[in-house]
Structure formats: C-alpha cells, structure tokens
Amino acid sequence: xxxxxxxxxxxxxxxxxxxxxxxxxxxxxxxxxxxxxxxxxxxxxxxxxxxxxxxxxxxxxxxxxxxxxxxxxxxxxxxxxxxxxxxxxxxxxxxxxxxxxxxxxxxxxxxxxxxxxxxxxxxxxxx
Numbered sequence: 001x002x003x004x005x006x007x008x009x010x011x012x013x014x015x016x017x018x019x020x021x022x023x024x025x026x027x028x029x030x031x032x033x034x035x036x037x038x039x040x041x042x043x044x045x046x047x048x049x050x051x052x053x054x055x056x057x058x059x060x061x062x063x064x065x066x067x068x069x070x071x072x073x074x075x076x077x078x079x080x081x082x083x084x085x086x087x088x089x090x091x092x093x094x095x096x097x098x099x100x101x102x103x104x105x106x107x108x109x110x111x112x113x114x115x116x117x118x119x120x121x122x123x124x125x126x127x
Contacts, residue, residue, distance in 0.1 A: 020067025022098075027063065062103075065099050077085035 009031065019025040038055035042048075 016063055020063050022067040023065065026066065030062045030066065031059050034062060061095070064098065065095055 013027050017024045034055045038051050042051040
C-alpha cells in the first residue's frame with residue numbers, strides 16, 4: 001500500500017482545455033506530467049512555492065505547445081522582423097522538437113523496459 005498524497009487537480013483545467021482547444025483528458029495528462037517533472041526537480045519532500053511555480057509554468061508551457069494559441073496572444077507583425085522575433089520562433093521550434101522527442105522516448109521506454117524478473121529461490125542446502 002502506498003502512502004503517496006492524492007494528486008491535486010486544479011479547478012482551472014477545464015478553462016485551460018477550452019482556451020488552448022485541447023481535450024480535457026489531454027490537459028489532465030499534461031498536468032500530471034508537469035507535477036511529475038516538478039517532483040523530479042524539487043522532490044516530494046520539498047513541496048513549496050518554488051515547486052508549485054515550476055509545476056504551473058511547465059504545465060502552461062506544455063499546454064501552449066500542444067494546443068492552439070488563444071486569439072490575441074500573438075499580434076500580427078506590423079514592422080520588420082527583429083532578432084527577438086527570430087529567437088522566439090527558434091525557441092518555439094526547439095520546445096516542440098524536445099516535446100516530440102520526450103514523447104517518443106517515453107513511448108519507447110514503455111515498450112523496451114523488461115519486466116521485473118521473479119525472485120529465484122535459493123536451493124536448500126542439506127547436510
């Protein structure tokens with residue numbers, strides 16, 4: 001029996017799902033992944049403001065990468081393309097590529113992980 005605390009599910013998930021045009025199941029999976037990443041970075045024993053900030057930022061970033069950007073989030077370019085615009089575009093491509101690689105690695109790991117072998121019994125020694 002595990003004594004893990006129940007997973008906290010914020011009430012804002014349906015709104016995020018609607019905002020980024022994602023199914024609620026996908027948004028819940030993204031939230032769980034973000035919390036697992038926060039666990040890896042901070043540990044479950046150090047749940048504090050930094051833990052939650054990191055988890056929420058990861059969740060919102062991943063939701064933005066997976067879904068459709070809300071209207072008004074990106075204004076149409078009115079002037080020449082600047083270096084900042086190019087760097088932001090490259091960062092978006094990098095994050096999406098890393099997200100795809102992460103999903104592929106996770107899927108491959110599930111397929112390739114061997115099952116735990118059963119414990120072998122030691123033969124009894126008779127004297």
